[in-house]
Amino acid sequence: MFPKPLKRLGILKTKDQVILEPILSLLGRHKMTFDVYKKATTINTQTSFVFNWHARNGAIFRLTPPWAPLKMIDKKGVGIDKGVKVIFEIKIFGIPMIWEAEHFEYQKNKIFKDRQIRGPFSKWVHTHRFSQIGNGSSIMEDKVEFRLPFGFLSRPFYGFAKRQFERMFHYRHRILKYDMEHHVDKTPPKRFLISGAGGTVGSALVPFLRTCGHKVVRLVRKKGNLLPDELFWDPHNGILDLENTEYFDAVINLNGVDISRGKWTNSRKRKIIASRTHPTRLLVKKITGLEKKPKVFLSSSAVGFYGDRDDHVLTESDENGACFIAKVCRRWENQSQAAVSAGIRTVQLRIGIVLTPAGGALARMELPFKMGCGVRVGNGRQYMSWISMDDLLSSILFIVNTPEIKGPVNLTAPNPVTNTVFSKKLAGVFSKKVFFVLPKLVAKVLWGQMGKETLLASARVKPEKLLNHGFQFQHETLLPALKDLLGRQD
Numbered sequence: 001m002f003p004k005p006l007k008r009l010g011i012l013k014t015k016d017q018v019i020l021e022p023i024l025s026l027l028g029r030h031k032m033t034f035d036v037y038k039k040a041t042t043i044n045t046q047t048s049f050v051f052n053w054h055a056r057n058g059a060i061f062r063l064t065p066p067w068a069p070l071k072m073i074d075k076k077g078v079g080i081d082k083g084v085k086v087i088f089e090i091k092i093f094g095i096p097m098i099w100e101a102e103h104f105e106y107q108k109n110k111i112f113k114d115r116q117i118r119g120p121f122s123k124w125v126h127t128h129r130f131s132q133i134g135n136g137s138s139i140m141e142d143k144v145e146f147r148l149p150f151g152f153l154s155r156p157f158y159g160f161a162k163r164q165f166e167r168m169f170h171y172r173h174r175i176l177k178y179d180m181e182h183h184v185d186k187t188p189p190k191r192f193l194i195s196g197a198g199g200t201v202g203s204a205l206v207p208f209l210r211t212c213g214h215k216v217v218r219l220v221r222k223k224g225n226l227l228p229d230e231l232f233w234d235p236h237n238g239i240l241d242l243e244n245t246e247y248f249d250a251v252i253n254l255n256g257v258d259i260s261r262g263k264w265t266n267s268r269k270r271k272i273i274a275s276r277t278h279p280t281r282l283l284v285k286k287i288t289g290l291e292k293k294p295k296v297f298l299s300s301s302a303v304g305f306y307g308d309r310d311d312h313v314l315t316e317s318d319e320n321g322a323c324f325i326a327k328v329c330r331r332w333e334n335q336s337q338a339a340v341s342a343g344i345r346t347v348q349l350r351i352g353i354v355l356t357p358a359g360g361a362l363a364r365m366e367l368p369f370k371m372g373c374g375v376r377v378g379n380g381r382q383y384m385s386w387i388s389m390d391d392l393l394s395s396i397l398f399i400v401n402t403p404e405i406k407g408p409v410n411l412t413a414p415n416p417v418t419n420t421v422f423s424k425k426l427a428g429v430f431s432k433k434v435f436f437v438l439p440k441l442v443a444k445v446l447w448g449q450m451g452k453e454t455l456l457a458s459a460r461v462k463p464e465k466l467l468n469h470g471f472q473f474q475h476e477t478l479l480p481a482l483k484d485l486l487g488r489q490d
Contacts, residue, residue: 004353032121034147035158037165040139041173043180047130048109050180054128055079058207060086060177062179064359065171066204066389067366067487070099082106085117092120105472123147128262140176142169167487174484175390178474180409183394185213187401193231193294195219195279196254200359201300201351201392205252208393214237217245235279242286250400251287256332259325260361263448269350274330280335296345296400297331299336303352303412306327308457311383315464316350316408319426325453331406347407350361350384352461354392355485364477364487365426371450378440381421382458385412388485395463398471410463415477425479429488 011383026368040045044051053059056079062070069091077084084103087097099119106112109130116124126145143164148154192209196202197218206216220230220242233240235255240247257275262268280299306314320330329350339346368374387395392411399405417425423434445449463471475481483489 008171013205015113018454030286034145034200035162037144037162037167037169039144039173040175041142042137042139043070043177044310046136047132047234049184050111050140050176051112051130053176053180053211054112055081056211058210060360060421061207063172063175064468065487066365066485068168078114079102080106082381086114088119090120100124100266108301120149121146122162123150127216140173142172167489170489171484174331176276178390179208179211181467183208183212185398188417189213189215190249190400191215191217193242193248193251194254195233195235195252195283196256196465199254199338200356201232201354201389201479202254204356204389205254205393205396209397212397217248217390235282236274237384238282239281240286242290246417247292248287250296250298252396253280253283253284253297253355256300259304259328260454261283262448262450264324264450269324276321276328277335280332284336284339287344288338288489295403296347297336297339298347298349298399299333301348301350301408302327303350303410303459304457305333305408306459306461307351308382308453309460310458310462311381314459314461315412316410317464323453323457324449345403348408349404350408350410350412350461351392351400352387352410352416352459355386355387355481358389362485365423368424369426369432370430371437372427372430373452374423374434375436375438376423377419377438377443377455380418380423380437382419382456383460384419385410385416385421385459385461386422386459386478386481387412388481390474390484393472394474395466398469399467400470405465405469409465410461411466412461412463413476413481414463414467416462417478418459422478426482428479429482429486 001250016217021465034237064070072086072087073089074087074465075084077110080105081106088099088101091097092101097120100122101115101119102118103112103114111127111129113117113125113127115126123146125145129143131139133139146161146162150155194202194206197206197216198220206218209216211255219231219233221234223232226232231245240328255275257271264272272407284297287297303323304325305320306318307323309321313353320326333348336348353361357366365374367464391413395411401438405406427434440456443455447455475484
């Protein structure tokens, strides 16, 4: 039935609806149509293995691209069974909204489906299909049937939507294939204790280890409502109870406040030092006092250990620098020495600039470079020793599983680059150029000693121990790493 006022005006006829019927019909057809996106990947392992991996704790986090404005805030149910509901917070053009999906079909080792209950799409049905090819390989296919809101008005945006799907699923399939073929269940399951699990590295490491088949307990500083995988501690007051917990094969210490924010006042310096030395000291005290000690203790440090060394190639055997951050790293590493004396294999992780849009340097650089406002810092000749998040996670697990590795280990890619090269490569990912220079004097005025030691210092670091023990990097050179991590494969 059409509105009577329109009938009275003669715009509509009751039976033939001469004028508006074609338009309404057109609108209806646009409303009912939907588009389809597909991506398939061959994985060199059994179908059942790939299918069951998706039900593991952490799988959703592991497959979520680091640039995606998507965060899981709740899950009702276990694994990927029928009836499981997952609730995300998603940002569309910076506007937060809720996206709720429900698993509604499940055929073991063959297929599972989820659909949107509420969210940004008018229709969303995601089919995960698995099929065996030969004796040792399988095909995993993602198929998304979707319809954008606002009917025919959204038609110009379907191409954009599919390009975003391609970015996302290229990342998902690459991660899934590499993990399945290189990491998942390749070694006996271990039990990890991790401090700093909520940081940029820790929040990526936890789901990686879990989906690889390991168990993880996270040290947290909240007292109440602890989850089964959480253990309370207060490192600045010496509180940590490990005597009443199960055995840990490995302990990983990732504590430390961000050094690259704000000027280094005296109080800020004290906080930087305390946030690294106090947690390390307590962890070492507690694990060395256990009757059954962990096999390995990994404690983070940084390539800042070497200080400003121009273009000298630095390996683990090089000496400590003389600047503030170099001294911090020395004190940080010294706190782990008691674990060595107690017979625990101990590794100091000298981590370079970790590339991920989820946090750290790249997260702060992404937007200005994307907008064409990227800068070279100073003369641009200072070396930046970087490592992709993918290789950082893999190298940590590699070290845990390689008993011969001990002492300091450089966690950097084999090909560090100068600031000029880094800036040009990052700008090139967004099809931009670098037109601006941040003068050395300005950097010192704005950020003082912090700017001098983080933006202007040069550390050309080589991961000699990793290379000598046969570690295989996924990203040896900068440009492919940036493209993968930023989802810019086109």
